[in-house]
Amino acid sequence: MIRVVDLQKWFGKHHVLRGIDLEVQRGEVLVIIGPSGSGKSTLLKCLNFLEEYERGAVYFEDVLVGYRDVGGRRVRDHEASIARVRAQMGMVFQSFNLFPHKTVLENVIEGPVIVKRQDRQAAIELGTRLLRKVGLDDKLHVYPSKLSGGQQQRAAIARALAMQPRAMLFDEPTSALDPELVGEVLDVMKKLAAEGMTMLVVTHEMGFAREVADRVLMMDEGLVIEVGPPDQIFRSPKESRTAAFLSKVIH
Secondary structure, three states: OEEEEEEEEEEOOEEEEEEEEEEEOOOOEEEEEOOOOOOHHHHHHHHOOOOOOOEEEEEEOOEEOOEEEEOOEEEEOOHHHHHHHHHOEEEEOOOOOOOOOOOHHHHHHHHHHHHOOOOHHHHHHHHHHHHHHOOOOOOOOOOHHHOOHHHHHHHHHHHHHOOOOOEEEEEOOOOOOOHHHHHHHHHHHHHHHHOOOEEEEEOOOHHHHHHHOOEEEEEEOOEEEEEEOHHHHHHOOOOHHHHHHHHHHOO
């Protein structure tokens, strides 16, 4: 579903991604781990072109993301084409980014109504169904300020799902939450994984990685250091850098 070839990204002189090669199969859950500053979040944002990459290529279902070839030269794609691909990859961030002046349901139906031009009543039915799925069917008409962090993040997941994406990208979705609220968000993500959603998850929740991931990918300094099944990565990592990182984060 997703193929990354020699992906490179700079911020000024800082070479953030230094040649990433990666394939993600349909229905796979790939968990990305690594120290802060290793390029994990930047990688996710390059996949749906929230960050423009300078070299290499990202393909989503064999379509080049962000660029097109014109007479053998690569140029930035039309905004409409970028938006179309982006709509196929739902993204959930650390911060919930809900509109404070809209109710939970209004937040969820915004994308389908405004972007996809969906019939409002159909969007309301979809939004209600998705909010039930994430355990918020009693909060449809509540404003975000009245929700806990965990509830806001679950609403953000429902909002991403409302665009009916083919894949979901999660960028440390629990890092801004109080510890007792982390579980309720991870439970929703586990349910999505069980239903076969293709997911790329940047997280520090090693228990989640162990339990849900099909593969775990370790990044450091803009490179993929190691990738493999959770059992192998956690029990007998091949790379000393992976072992050193895990010894610090698993207690």
